[in-house]
Amino acid sequence: MKVVAVYSTKGGVGKTTAAVNLAWEASKEFRVLLWDLDPQGAAGFLLQVKPKKVKGGVGALVAGQSRVSRAIRSSEYDNLDVLPADASYRDLDLVFDHAKKSEQRISKILEQIDREYDVVILDCPPGAALVAENAVFSAHAVVVPLVPSPLSMRSLDQVTEFVSASVSKARVVAFLSMVDRRKTVHRDAVKNLPGGQTPVSRVVVPATVQIERMGTERAPIGSYAPTTEAARAYGELWTLVAKVVKPRARKRKH
Secondary structure, X not given: OEEEEEOOOOOOOOXXXXXXXXXXHHOOOOOEEEEEOOOOOHHHHXXXXXXOOOXXXXXXXXXXXXXXXXXXXXXXXXXXXXXXXXXXXXXXXXXXXXXXXXXXXXXXXXXXXXXXXXXXXXXXXXXXXXXXXXXXXXXXXXXXXXXXXXXHHHHHHHHHHHHHHOOOOOEEEEEEEEEOOOOHXXXXXXXXXXXXXXXXXXXXXXXXXXXXXXXXXXXXXXXXXXXXXXXXXXHHHHHHHHHHXXXXXXXXXX
């Protein structure tokens, strides 16, 4: 099972949007679990999935008192399941802090469903806390959305350093997000950032009303606007990530 963490130290960069669309793209070929680790629960909202009430919340999952399969919900899309966040995720850092081998708890939980899924997408909250450490520890790739701005570019350096400082061998894959080509700084970023010594790919997701519609459609953009530039960009992003993590479609264990 391959694990992809969608992560940035900065909020408001299109992280959850990317996670949802990557999961949907991957589900065309693989069995996918999207795990929403952000207490805001936006990924579950966008896929119209409500969290199950699990006794003890996420703390029970981390402590091994509850099976993760009990908290997983099906989406309306084939091969795409969701582990939605609930209010208990607000305390997830504290839960990890009190657990043994605290940076390995997500990895341990995922071992329970290793035969059930080919790909897991982790929608991580912003910041550099224990949740992020767990996600990076378990990930084969870390996908970083970048809005062309000095602060956002600084976040790429922070993520790269964060991954390098961990024991993870995950590869960082960055892409330009919410790009407005009417702005000179955005056009310059598209021209100058990809390639070279940076992990910035040539994938460019535009700032468009079609992406904003995800909040009202509550669906991946490829399902309602498949011919748009944004939908094609997320398809390209998944193709790139798949080349990095090399998932395999396996037979389900019975």
